Amino acid sequence: MTRRKEGEREKKKGGAPPCAQRMYPDKVRPSQWGGVSVRGGRREAPRGAVVVWCRVGSKGPSAAAAPLDPRSTFPLERSDRRVVAVATLLSFLFSFFLLEVAKFCCSMSATRMQLLSPRNVRLLSRGRTELFAGGGGGGGPGVRSLTCPPLSSSSSSSSPGRALSSLSATRRGLPQGKMSENGVVSRAKVLTIDTMNPTVKKVEYAVRGPIVQRALELERELSEGMKKPFVEVIKANIGDAHAMGQQPITFFRQVLALCSYPELLNDKTFPEDAKSRARRILQSCGGNSMGSYSASQGIDSVRQDVALYIERRDGGVPCDPDNIYLTTGASDGIVTMLKLLMCGEGAARTGVMISIPQYPLYSAALAELGAVQINYYLNEENCWSMDISELQRALDEARQYCNPRALCIINPGNPTGQVQSRQCIEDVIRFAAQERLFLMADEVYQDNVYADGCQFHSFKKVLFEMGPEYSDTVELVSFHSTSKCYMGECGFRGGYMEIINMDDEVKAQLTKLVSVRLCPPVPGQALMDLVVNPPQPGEPSYESFIKERTATLSALAEKAKLTEQVLNTVQGLSCNPVQGAMYSFPRITIPEKAIKEAMDLGQQPDMFYCMKMLEETGICLVPGSGFGQKDGTYHFRYRTLDFFATADLCIYQLNFQLSSLLKDLIVVYVQKW
Structure with a gap:
């Protein structure tokens, strides 16, 4: 029987060519050739293998995608010597291909591309190499196709080699992973203590x-x-x-409960003034629900109540609700204002004056923002009072290495517990006006004044009582919160800040900045409204509120x-x-x-x-x-x-x-x- 007839007979049986059976008698089984099993017309590869499907002379993608009989790759009518030569050449090229594929896989980021599976690699016709990276073969969704430029149409014997060598060119366009000495992709963390934001490491609280x-x-x-x-x-x-162990104010919790669960508005156990406050707050919320977003600057009705509260507190000094920004506690407002002040590099970098001892929020925020902390020391021997000569010393020294732009004051003091006198506040305002400093007044403990002869004076009130020379020029922001004083509602994160004499363009940028975070917590805004507008004389809850x-x-x-x-x-x-x-x-x-x-x-x-x-x-x-x-x-x-x-x-x-x-x-x- 001639070899041609023998080959045709084996082909009809579905077996391997006789030359392959003689060369690899212990490895070739019926219906298997080159690691590809043929079952019912489907090509299947051993799990984890990298398989190359070659068809020389195919015409276009449709031909490449057609069902491929692995045995048809070889001209079976040729002599065994020719087949052996071709097989040897392909074996060499295949080994070289595997080496290139290994290098290629190592060069890919492990988080962006999977290692190539049997369905991910195809050497197509006319020297065109197509690699599929992703969850599966082909160009389906979630699959990235990386195609080399077409090679020159030289002899078919040289095309596979050129296609293989072009893999190195292909991988140069891929994201590079960090390589270890043995050529394996490093599993080191992307974010480490050495590669994280260095300013965060400087933060201490x-x-x-x-x-x-x-x-x-x-x-x-x-x-x-x-x-x-x-x-x-x-x-x-x-x-x-x-x-x-401090107990919450009953009226506050009643209104918050009604706002959280409006069905309770029909419950007769709640006083009518609590119900009316809850209805007003809910009507100001989208969809009459505290679960909706508010305006970025805060609920309008709450800001109006805050403005009225400030006017009462400061003896009639006018307050514009448009200058009120509700915040996530006072801390949020402080950090936001510090962000606006950041500018310059080197000796022009922003410096901020803070009292020592200070509340660690300030030093932590300045470290995170990359600003310069300028320390001025409170006078411990004089009950932690502020000394203008100490402010001047700190300012003069700081101007040698930064650009001082702001002065922060905590009154009443944290951690020192002092209450600054009116005269001290006037001196500080004059100092800020003379040195062109932005004033930041942290007044969250304004209701916590105990000592005989001490009284809280807001910076805004003193500023306006000093006349237009100062009230029209000195830039000021003051802060208040629901977390301290008699409320102690730290977890609700309610607060506000009022800006005075801020440039209109800067104010627009401030509004944009707070808009990025959408809005402060609406329950905190509701609580802030209750703090600035508590029960009034004659209302059912007034006596119990005053008592508590x-x-x-x-x-x-x-x-x-x-x-x-x-x-x-x-x-x-x-x-x-x-x-x-x-x-x-x-x-x-x-x-x-x-x-x-x-x-x-x-x-x-x-x-x-x-x-x-x-x-x-x-x-x-x-x-x-x-x-x-x-x-x-x-x-x-x-x-x-x-x-x-x-x-x-x-x-x-x-x-x-x-x-x-x-x-x-x-x-x-x-x-x-």
């Missing part, structure tokens, strides 16, 4: 720093039954009034006075009068031995002190180094609490001093012995 994290761990350990020298963790680190408000402020005043008196009775502690806000910032004397021990541990001495206090008493404080302090002095911020917590703190201070003294005595005794 001591109020929720390492001590607070340890406090959370201690709470978990206590809940698991572990024995500690205390039975609970007292969080004196943060001004979260409700978390510390007075009781809350009286309790805060008693705790502030108690804190000052008790702390000043302990050696090693000294505390200025707590005139307002919710905190004291006592100065502590730390023995030299403890300072050295802290330094050996790589900690600030006041951090060391506060951490040991947490471990021994369960009282969580914030070290003064987190707020800033003069070199060589040590403090901590203490949220004014009840007598027992303050007594525990004092006992710890006595034990701390005593233990240090005992250590010194033991050392002296051992040395003498």
